[in-house]
Amino acid sequence: xxxxxKTLLTxxxxxxxxxxxxxxxxxxxxxxxxxxxxxFYFVASKGLATFFTNKIKVSDFLFGTNWNPSETGTDGKPMxxxxxxxxxxxxxxxxxxxxxxxxAIGAAVFMTEISPKKGSKILQPVIELLVGIPSxxxxxxxxxxxxxxxxxxxxxxxxxxxxxxxxxxxxxxxTVTTMTVDALKSVPRHYREASLALGATRWQTIxxxxxxxxxxxxxxxxxxxxxxxFGEALAIQMVIGNAAxxxxxxxxxxxTLTSILTMGIGNTIMGTVENNVLWSxxxxxxxxxxxxxxxxxxIGRKGALK
Amino acid sequence: xxxxxxxxxxxxxxxxxxxxxxxxxxALLLYxxxxxxxxxxxxxxxxxxxxxxAGGGIGIQLFNSxxxxxxxxxxxxxxxxxxxxxxxxxxxxxxxxxxxRTSIEILSSLPSVVVGLFGFLIFVVQxxxxxxxxxxxxxxxxxxxxxxxxxxEESLKAxxxxxxxxxxxxxxxxxxxxxxxxxxxxxxxxxxxxxxxxGRIFGEAAALIYTAGQSAPALDFSxxxxxxxxxxxxxxxxxxxxxxxxxxxNTEGTMPDGAAVSAGASAVLILVVLLFNFGARxxxxxxxxxxxxA
Numbered sequence: 139x140x141x142x143x144k145t146l147l148t149x150x151x152x153x154x155x156x157x158x159x160x161x162x163x164x165x166x167x168x169x170x171x172x173x174x175x176x177x178f179y180f181v182a183s184k185g186l187a188t189f190f191t192n193k194i195k196v197s198d199f200l201f202g203t204n205w206n207p208s209e210t211g212t213d214g215k216p217m218x219x220x221x222x223x224x225x226x227x228x229x230x231x232x233x234x235x236x237x238x239x240x241x242a243i244g245a246a247v248f249m250t251e252i253s254p255k256k257g258s259k260i261l262q263p264v265i266e267l268l269v270g271i272p273s274x275x276x277x278x279x280x281x282x283x284x285x286x287x288x289x290x291x292x293x294x295x296x297x298x299x300x301x302x303x304x305x306x307x308x309x310x311x312x313t314v315t316t317m318t319v320d321a322l323k324s325v326p327r328h329y330r331e332a333s334l335a336l337g338a339t340r341w342q343t344i345x346x347x348x349x350x351x352x353x354x355x356x357x358x359x360x361x362x363x364x365x366x367x368f369g370e371a372l373a374i375q376m377v378i379g380n381a382a383x384x385x386x387x388x389x390x391x392x393x394t395l396t397s398i399l400t401m402g403i404g405n406t407i408m409g410t411v412e413n414n415v416l417w418s419x420x421x422x423x424x425x426x427x428x429x430x431x432x433x434x435x436x437i438g439r440k441g442a443l444k
Numbered sequence: 445x446x447x448x449x450x451x452x453x454x455x456x457x458x459x460x461x462x463x464x465x466x467x468x469x470x471a472l473l474l475y476x477x478x479x480x481x482x483x484x485x486x487x488x489x490x491x492x493x494x495x496x497x498a499g500g501g502i503g504i505q506l507f508n509s510x511x512x513x514x515x516x517x518x519x520x521x522x523x524x525x526x527x528x529x530x531x532x533x534x535x536x537x538x539x540x541x542x543x544x545r546t547s548i549e550i551l552s553s554l555p556s557v558v559v560g561l562f563g564f565l566i567f568v569v570q571x572x573x574x575x576x577x578x579x580x581x582x583x584x585x586x587x588x589x590x591x592x593x594x595x596x597e598e599s600l601k602a603x604x605x606x607x608x609x610x611x612x613x614x615x616x617x618x619x620x621x622x623x624x625x626x627x628x629x630x631x632x633x634x635x636x637x638x639x640x641x642x643g644r645i646f647g648e649a650a651a652l653i654y655t656a657g658q659s660a661p662a663l664d665f666s667x668x669x670x671x672x673x674x675x676x677x678x679x680x681x682x683x684x685x686x687x688x689x690x691x692x693x694n695t696e697g698t699m700p701d702g703a704a705v706s707a708g709a710s711a712v713l714i715l716v717v718l719l720f721n722f723g724a725r726x727x728x729x730x731x732x733x734x735x736x737x738a
Contacts (some may be wrong), residue, residue, distance in 0.1 A: 148725050150621070151699055152616075153617065154620055155620065156617035156619045156620075157611065157615055158619075158622075159529075159617075159618075159619030159622070160534055160618075163526040163527065163530035163533075163534060164530055164534070165526065166523045166524070166526030166527040166529075166530065167527040167531065167544055167593075168523075168528070169523060169587055170523075170527055170547065170548060170590070170593065171543065171544055171547045173551065173586055173589070174548075174550055174551050175479065175547075175556070176562075176566075177551075177554065177559070177562045177586075178545075179565065180560070180562060180565055181558065181565075184565065186604075191600055240461070241461055241464070241465060242463030244457070244458050244462065245461055245465050247458055247460050248458045248459070248461065248462040249462075251583065251727075252455060252458050255464075256462075259461055260466060261466065264465060264466050264469045266721065267473070267536065267718070267721070268469055268472075270643055270644075270717045270718070270720075271472065271647070271714060271715055271717070272646070272647025272648070272649070272687055273649065273650070273716065274647070274649045274687045274688075274690045274691045274710075274713075275476065275647070275648070275690070275710045275713060275714060277690075277691065277694065278694055278707075278710050279472060279475060279476065279708050281694055282707075283701060291738070293456070306657065308468060309644075310474070311468075315465075325692065327610075337453035338447075338468075338729070339447045339448060339450070340451055340455070341447075341450055341451040341453075341454040342447060342450075342451070344454070345454070362553075367560070368555070369553075369554070369555025369556070369557065370555070370655075371555065371556065371557035371650040372557075372649050372650050372691050375486075376695060378689070378693055386554065394556050396490065396555065396650075398721055399557060399561070400650065400653065402446040402556060402730045403561065403564070403619055403654060404653075404654060404658075408569060411730070414676045417561075420557075420558055420561050421585055423555050423557070424558055424720045427550070427553055427555060427558070428552050430553065430706055431550055431553055436698060
């Protein structure tokens with residue numbers, strides 16, 4: 139009797155193994171969540187030190203235009219105006235997205251509506267290869283082809299926002315295209331059939347039906363591309379010139395958050411103002427990445443309602 | 445313009461746009477390969493680099509890249525396998541799962557430079573590992589985890605539910621079913637994902653410049669003591685990778701033949717990434733055929 143009771147009341151070997159397995163797999167996932175939380179915690183605590191420990195006003199940091207953290211300005215505070223970098227980042231991001239979007243939509247329409255066969259045989263592998271090319275290679279090509287090209291046309295050094303835009307355009311093009319293709323593919327077939335049955339031409343169907351139905355998906359694709367462009371570091375750092383001054387023209391050296399960050403973090407000492415403001419730049423990057431994420435969610439939710 | 449003409453015109457424009465994209469890729473690849481391949485030789489691939497003289501190679505950087513890739517995969521594959529199993533087999537539809545999915549999404553969209561800086565702060569500075577392979581591998585793990593996890597989850601989910609039912613009805617626990625039935629079935633998909641992310645890791649530089657370091661000390665390939673800094677298998681030595689090397693040559697500009705070396709190194713980098721891409725497809729198909737008798 140005792141034995142039966144014992145076996146009934148204790149867990150079998152199998153059940154224990156099951157429990158252990160579930161626990162192990164949960165640990166793995168918990169680790170990922172923990173990593174995300176600690177990234178936010180550590181970057182935020184370093185980035186906010188500028189404002190709490192070094193007593194720099196947030197507005198001076200965000201809207202100041204003089205960046206030279208190792209020297210003090212007229213008000214006795216270090217010159218840590220980050221607006222040149224913030225502006226630089228936003229300008230290259232928007233410009234590259236503006237150029238990449240029509241190309242991406244064109245290619246996606248070609249792949250889904252015009253010639254699916256050529257699309258999947260030629261364009262699909264081309265786009266996969268473009269994704270695979272490492273960012274330093276894009277930077278190197280930018281440095282050895284695009285920068286000299288711009289120099290020969292516009293004069294100056296050739297480094298600057300225009301060169302950065304071109305490099306980022308090629309880098310985000312595959313991302314935006316792939317996601318636009320998915321968006322177009324998810325438009326139901328009967329939309330197209332209905333439009334064609336009404337006598338619309340293929341282009342009318344594409345322009346007035348398919349593209350409009352896919353607007354939320356296309357927007358998501360573009361925001362994704364912008365998020366990538368905003369966070370790209372080395373390729374842009376190699377071609378933008380890294381001058382922390384307010385951009386006044388497209389062909390003079392400028393800088394982005396990522397470029398100043400990669401240049402500076404190794405040359406400053408932990409815990410100093412010079413170092414802390416760099417972490418504040420990293421915090422902006424982190425928050426912007428979060429912001430892009432939220433936008434994508436909002437678009438997704440609004441698109442789903444229709 | 446009437447509707448028919450507009451249709452023709454638009455079709456022409458779409459062809460042109462697609463053609464331009466193909467041209468861009470062709471130009472990129474041709475440029476790198478034509479400039480780079482003549483520079484590739486056995487000496488170039490095996491000799492150490494020289495900072496201030498012409499004629500340096502990329503031997504140590506190439507080895508570092510491969511070794512770092514191996515260590516990163518050793519760390520990140522088990523974790524993402526476990527995480528993928530949890531998400532596809534155990535996760536219930538509740539707020540906990542939502543939080544998990546959101547954080548994976550956030551992690552995958554973080555700029556790699558931020559991940560690198562976090563690795564720098566935690567492993568290099570706080571834990572005192574210094575610029576080392578292990579710091580780099582851990583930073584790359586964070587960068588790699590979300591994609592690999594999603595890939596494992598999708599591969600597992602693609603396995604038909606009848607397979608799981610068959611396992612369960614034979615008296616296996618869920619965990620055993622997953623390990624012995626579902627994972628083997630999903631292996632081709634998982635492997636393809638691993639190889640593709642290897643290509644991504646191989647070309648990554650932004651997360652590494654402040655974790656694995658920017659210099660490649662000489663290695664003694666007869667020294668197999670894992671704790672010695674000149675040993676190739678040591679994980680506590682500085683290790684500049686190929687991608688970081690290209691970046692460094694181009695930003696510092698002290699190397700007289702920098703342009704040629706970076707063209708050669710870029711060509712090697714691209715060829716390896718291409719190899720990974722084709723390899724992924726080939727092995728995926730091959731394994732699928734062998735395991736499903738299709």
